[in-house]
Amino acid sequence: MSLLDQEPADSGDEKVVPPLDPARTLPASLDVSAEKLEAVWAEKPGLFGWLSVVNHRDIGRRYIVTAFVFFFMAGLLALVMRIQLARPDNHFLGPDAYNQIFTMHGTVMMFLFAVPVMEAFGVYVVPLMVGARNIAFPRLNAFSYWMFLFGGIFVFVMFALNSGPDVGWFAYPPLSGPAYTPGKRADVWAQLITFTELAGLAVSVEIIVTVFKLRAPGMSLNRIPLFVWAQTITAFMVLLAMPAVMLASTALILDRLVGTHFFNPAEGGDPLLWQHLFWFFGHPEVYIIFIPATGIVSTIVSTFSRRPAFGYLALVLALVSTAFIGFGLWVHHMFATGLPQMGESFFTAASIMIAIPSGLQFFCWIATMWGGRVVLKLPMLWVLGFFIVFLVGGLTGVMLAAVPLDLQVHDTFFVVAHFHYVLIGGALFPLFGAVYYWFPKITGRMLGERLGQWNFWLFTLGFNLTFFPMHILGLEGMPRRVYTYQAETGWGDLNYLSTIGAGVLGVSVLVFLVNVIVSLRAGVLAGDNPWGAGTLEWATTSPPPNCNFVYPPTVAGVNPLWENPPDQPVVVGLRDDVRDVLVTYVLDAEPDHRTEFPEPTIWPFCTALATSALFIGSIFTPWAVVIGAVPLFVGLTGWFWPKEAGETGTQAWPIQHRTLPKPGEAPAGGPV
Amino acid sequence: MNVPARTLDVSGLAPGAFGHRTLLWWGTLGLMVIEGMAFALAIAAYFYIRLRNTTWPPNLPPPLLLWGTVNTLVLLVSVVPNELTKRAAERIDLRAVRLWLLVCLAFGVVFNVVRVFEFMSLNCAWNTNAYGSIVWMLLGLHTVHIVTDLVDTAVLTVLMFTGPIEEKRFVDVAENAMYWYFVVLTWLPIYGVIYWAPRLT
């Protein structure tokens, strides 16, 4: 129980907790000037300023927009693919183009859209939800964005130069190895992974530290909003999963560039080593996409059912166990390699088991709706779509977990159907919900209702038209990743239907785009809290000011705006002449110390440029690593080199740390 | 400004802290988790590849023990100046920090040099066979870390001599020391795998 719940007893320490008097005004020294704060937290003007941005809102917004641009491009590639598959023996695309296109589609969707866009919402929303003024390590955050952007530009430029990757989004060697994919295509793929993983890892560390150390006072572990929990758990999964694919892609590049033999069976290597490493990452990856989406669902369901989510603890534990079990399933992507039967049964059992936490979440959400009164606004509509569509995908997932059945439908369009149902149902539907939900916060304007309805219904229709027939195609024996098929296979009609559906999807996405553009200029003004939601991002203006909160809030519940007493205290005493931030304790979020956050700086951008040059160069010559290290070193040193001494000498430092007194306790001060 | 009714005044809190109370400590811990995972997976890959080979190392003598063992000892001893640097930093004792940073730097140079001999005593190149690839990978991964830490320490040392110095920088020194511990600690299993695993077959 936090002190903040009660009237604090007179602690005798004026500085820590001043006596509270509803009528009193702040002493001059504690009052903050909103204008001054705005100026202190402002970014620099001009292009240079644009490249120097370090606040999480601007970066988060850029991240979201960029990820959506990648989604549009990968979606257009999907349309091209669908045109080719519409008729048997079609000559619209040749095999070479098709292979590049499906690889680009899958790779971009996974690595440049689905994972980053979820993180992007984390970057934007998490600091606001925990009541912080910025994300932890703002410059790293900027660096992460630039790496993500440069990685994306790199792969699309290579694709335009006809050097796009063409070995599938999991790039199995030996096909992706030096002997069977000469040229640079597989290197481009492997290096794109390095770019995006670096960006993803950076964001994960930021999110974890933000959630651990920058929460509003009073936000103990059991009051962390579910979306923040989801983001945190995802961040941990990223830390544990992504090293596997970085190791694998590094080994692949080494095999290709300097002649190592990790995956070469002739020299004692093993192609299956790749599959183990890749899927040790790849399976958690799908939950890295899905878990943040469940955070979105929990948030929206709670807001639009007008009550706190039912089963808070159960929902958190479900996420934790999903993350945990998620690391034990990777072999279910490799059943067809012919594993020993014991192992197979284990992975079947684990894969089936993961449906239990998913089911638990489902039931809690449904219970929330039954326990409240559902208001069917657009964000909620998308969440309803999620329920129905993801359910189908989850159920086919359970089917795939059964080894004998998987041996039949593995690598067929049945699997393609499964993963679009879970990816689009489980991530894209909630994501659209998130856009409709947070757009007012981000821009200050609502997204249009009419176009929104069109967007939703066209999408739902188009989606099922596109992907439902794929289940049947898979059962009828159509393998995935085929650039064409013969007429006598009889797959033509369903494919045609699927292509029509993809067209409908395209129209729907176009409607969405129009809606966003129109609403940006002429949307209804939103106000601070248009949905009457309960979490802290709605406690500030829309869009939020530079410092997020003029007075950082404190909280007394999971949904502070619903549960805080009217006289809930706010934080004062942070300096308004530097970027002063309150750091709190990990478990109970009691105030710990203050710290100064960095100013805008160009160095992350420069460092990202240097890193990109090194990465890209290294696929042509290993010497690029050596030569590229020099500018990288310069960039990093410039980044870390202090401009001038900051707040120093004002106190005897390290000062004794002040623990906030428990109610009725004298303030305790212990040594560091 | 709309003045709130109740306030929580934090102006008396220290403008910084050391250890697990800081953001940097947690950030560094995150980095260590990532890299620890990479090391663990590389070791797993080593044993996986070993399963796929009938002889191990495949038709090669195991790596020479000498230089690896020397380096292990050097790394272990380097823990002492490292700890002293950390303590000096936490006392905000600039002179002591400068001194011990220099000592650490010397250690860093030594084990990077010895590392060259280690590579030469592996008895194979990275492209000899998969065994060669994975031992080079393991040793290479660790080398990246000791080189990075060396550069890191060098930059900090220069900073500590030239300034601008503020208390915050001492936190950086302390975190650098923590990272050094990590680099030493991860070496031990890698040392075991590279030098002893082939001998225990």
Add this chain to the structure above:
Amino acid sequence: MHAASVLQSVLAPAGPQAAHIARLWWLMFWVATAVFVIVSAFVVGAIVWKRTEPRRDDVLRVAVTLGVAATVVTLFVLLVASVWTGRAVASLGASSTVTIELTGHQWWWEAVYDDGTPSQRFRTANELHIPVGRPVVLKVTSHDVIHSFWVPNLHGKRDLIPGYTTAIWLQADTPGIYRGQCAEFCGLQHARMALYVTAESNDAFERWRMNQRREAVQPTTDNARLGRDVFLRSTCTQCHTIRGTIAGGAMGPDLTHLATRGTIAAGTLPNTRGHLAGWILDSQSAKPGNQMPPNSLPAGDLQLLLTYLETLK
């Protein structure tokens, strides 16, 4: 010919293994349908059923607990069904008399019918014959990249991985011609790497096998003889084998009994004179990227060559 009898479906099992799996599928399908209907009903109900009093949390708690319990039970049943099916599928004896070594190539299949007596072994390509009612063991591996053997009407798939040789059993109970297709992405022509399995009576199978063991028939007509000479003169011999001649290449499919096959180039084209001619002149237009180069043969030579190839029964 082939087209009419082609089947490639998980749901039309022609052997015990595919039948077990199809049964598992239908079980899964109905369970999933039931779960879908029930869960969707609750979702929709939560929205359309306007209540004056929101439900109390303790009622909800009971409901959620029941839901989870039902999930656990259902999943357990599915797990048992899956493991049971797995056992049943694997239980087909190793007491097989037909052993086929199947090797994947970019983008065709090489098959060696094994035999205790080395002289009775023979090699063929892109088309398997198996006896109905007898278990057949396939020992699969790959020459280059990973491929996957998959004939849905008979059994699930098995990857062909370079450096590994694994065994998979199958059995056909219904005679017929079943189409299979490479199911692991293997590069440019992954789409055109099909395979036909002819399941026939034991007698027919043994006849086929006897014939395949033989060397190629000696040409009996002049044109055929001349055609053979064209073949032996050309680059064909570097890549193809015709047993009984000096042609011993191993880069491409064995052509000894080419004329017995229904299709050429791994199911890409029907094995007719016209398609064969087109293939030989320019295999790249039918199957872009495949490993066989175009050949510019004078028209006369080509006709002779075709005549010869058509005799390779």
